[in-house]
Structure formats: structure tokens, C-alpha cells
Amino acid sequence: MTDSGRTWREAEQALEAGIDFDRANAARIYDYLLGGACNFAVDREQAAKILTQNPDMAYVCRANRDYLRRAVDWCLAQGITQFLDLGSGVPTAGNVHEIALAHRPDARVAYVDFEPVAVAHAHEVIDGIEGVSVTRADMRDPEAVLAAPGVADLLDLDRPVALLTVAVLHFVPDAALPGILARYRAALGPGSVHVMSHGSADHDDPELAARTRAIQDGYRGSATEVVLRSRAAIRELLGDGELVAPGLVDIVDWPTPSPGERPTGGYAAIARFS
Template identity: 50%
Template sequence: MDRPDWAPGDIDLARPSAARVYDYYLGGSHNFAVDRELAEQAIALWPDLPLIMRANRAFLRRAVRFCLDSGIRQFLDLGSGIPTVGNVHEVARAVDPDARVVYVDSDPVAVIHSRAILDGDERTAVVHGDLRDPAAVLSSAEARRLLDPDEPVALLMVAVLHFVPDADDPAGIVSRYAKEMAPGSCLVLSHATHEGQPQHAGPHQRLYARTSTPLRMRSHAEVTALFDGFELVDPGLVLLTQWRPDPTDEPDEHPERFSGYAGVGRKP
């Protein structure tokens, strides 16, 4: 298999990556044949997947705008993936050109492309790190340069914690970040669920077991527990398209087909 000139030499071209598969769902070009193969298999099992991914992206944009309306001007995006149109810094800068964003991802391809795209932008930074190690992420030179711990921050964990197994204690991970966040900070979170589309969830999880990032879908109660220490803002934890839809959005008569929960919590 030919290695693209943008791909690091230590990337395994024979094993799909969740970040690159997501890039493919969103219409990006930074993915390999093995990622596209997995994505097409997943779509064959679950035809609504690209629609779900776009709904998740739309939730991210609405939530970032909510945080900006709440006065937050700094963002920590964990599991940020490969930058595509409408990423966090673009949405934030449309409101405040001085907004600051730190992107964090463990995928070297995502990190390399993020750094290339953001080169020369002094108000953004990219950390090659593991979100499961909050101390390392928060003590990184990039985070210390851009994030003021005394000011509210938006912690973005969008479509990422379902790649964290129970053994790694996702609620504990969130809690460790929360301890370092100033009052008024927000947790923006979306998470895949098996509820609503159980006929698709099992095969989808088995398919992702082939990747370096297996999938663990969780129930409404399990995702709600991740907000411990935060106060959920209206409308609470809901399906992706139900979280503060834009006035121009068409009402969705079947929101259950978007098999992901979304919510924003505020630290008191």
C-alpha cells in the first residue's frame, strides 16, 4: 500500500482509526483505504451513520455558541480528531476573534494535520496527548500558554468517551478535569448509545472492535452520571438533534434514529 506523503512513517496503514473513519463520514480526505472500507461496512449495517455524524457536528457548533453566549472564551477540545470545516476555533472566532482553543488528540495523523492547518495561529494549539491523563494534558506547554485556570473554560468531550472503556473509569477522568476548572466552566459532551437503535448497536460495536479504539455505547443513565459535579442546562441530556436546535432546523419526527445523547453541564 502506498503511503501518502502526509502520513507519518509510524502509522499502521493496515489498521483503521476512529478519527480517520470519522473524517471520512464528514467528507474529509485524510483517511486511508482501510478506514474507508470500515466506514462503508458500518454504513451498510447502519445507513444513518453519516447523518448521525453530521448531527453530532451540528451539536458541537450549537454548544460552542452557547458557551460563548455564557461568556466563555477558552476551549479545551479532547479527542478533537482531524480538523474539518466548522471546527471549534472557526465557530468561536466568528463571535470573538480572541477566543483561544487547545485541541488534544492521541492520533498522530490528527495531530499532524491540526498543526499544519493551525500553523501561525497564536490563539490555537494542538497537544498530542491522551485524554485519560488529565494531569499531562493540563500541564502541557500548549495548555499552560493558552488556558487561564482562573477563568471559565469549555471542556469539550464530543463523541469521544464512548471510546474509553469502563476499566479506564470515564467518570473519574471527567472528574479530574472538573477539579481544575473554574466555576462557570462548561462540560460539552455527546456519547453514542445503544438505546433507540439496538438492532444496529451490537453489530456496530463488533465492527469497531477491529480498530485501535473499540466502541462502548452507554445508556442515558450512564451518560448522565458523567455529568456528576455539573448542573445540566436545559433541555438536559437529550438526543443529538434535540439539544437546542437552531430556529431554522426542520423538526425531526424520529430523533431516536440519532443514536447519541448530548448535553452541556455548568460547574457551579
């Protein structure tokens, strides 16, 4: 037995799959905060730390999930039926394919994530569903992602695609991120859009900024620490795309203001880029 109670063979299998039992991971923490079951003790412990820093964190996760639903609905209303979901995480209620296929049975959804538990569970969830795939790949390598069979064989990149980077980019510290995203956008057909949400401490309200920084502190020591970018830096991640109204706003205020909802500290936007 290992110190954690697993057999040596179980530990070897986890290592082969790339599963890190010793450090919490954003996808599994998010799953736990949304009430899911695909997480480990280390993730729940990290989530407890985050909630201690900011008790609003579960609310922020739910608000982000609600934004994803509204954004997918908006894309479908524009006639966009193909979705490339980078950093899709552990599937839970309100998955992109559930939303899309309910309205358009011909929709196509390609999920991409690097976390092995998220990918394994996604395979179980989408098993037998036509028009949906999951690929284990690093989103920082656009060429590999776009060439993967689950993407290249499913999506018609000559037609409009919604590039989804929802609640994932603040876990990518790479300074080359604007260029990475530009390579994805360049590969997608006319009429495509970039759907984004991203955490930030760049707010006029000092209390809101402090709450968001507290979330960042809560992720320290995990395998996926948080990088909070300014409004200007977040806008830069969308390239020269034209922002859809109402522009770059708090997650709860897209696409219409929600004065009864407390702000999350995360920004949301959709940009037309081709």
C-alpha cells in the same frame, strides 16, 4: 518495499510517529464520513463496513458536527471563550476555533488528540492562528494534558473553560473514566461547563437501539472500538454538574426539539460544574 507498498523507510517513519496503517482509527473514519481526505484505505474499508451495518452513520456524524456548532455558540453566549477540546480528531469544516473566533477574536481553543494524523493535520490548519493550539496527548492522563504547553500556556484555568468531549468518550473503554473526567473538571475555574455527546443503545425505540448497536458492530476490529453506555452511565460521566436545559437528549434535540429530524442514537448534554 513492504507488503502494503510503502518503502521500509516510510514504514519506519510511520512507526516512529505512531501511525497505524494496519487498523482503522475513529478520528480518520470520522474524517472520511464527513468527506475529508485525511484517511487511509483501511479507514475507508472500515467505514464501508460501518455503513453496511447502519447506512445512517454519515448522517449521525453530520448531526454530531452540527451539535458541536450549536454547543460552541451556546458557550459563547454565556461568555465562555476558552475551549479544551479532548479527542478533537481531524480538523474539518466547522472547527471549534472557526466558530469561536468568528464571534470572539479573543477566544482560546486548545485541541488535544492522540491520533498522529489528526494532530499533524491540525498543526497545518491552525498554523499562524493566534489563540489556538494542538497537543498530542492521551486524554486519559489529565495531569499530562493540563500541563502540556499547548494547554497550560494558552488557557487561563482560573477563568471559565468549556471542556469538550464530543463524540469521543464512547471510544474510551476505561472503567476509570468518571474519575478521569472529574479530575479535568476539578482543574477548571468557576463558571466552567462540560459539553458532551455519547453513543448509546439505551432507547425506548427498539429500532433506534438496534441501529446504534449496529454502529458498534461496525467498529469491531478497528483500533478504536465503540463502548455504548446506558443513559445512567452517561449521566454519571458528567458528575454532579447541573444539566443545562433540555438535559440529556438526542443530539438533534439539543438545545431545542427537532421533530423533523430522525434521532441519531447519541445523547448530548451540557453540565455546569463549577
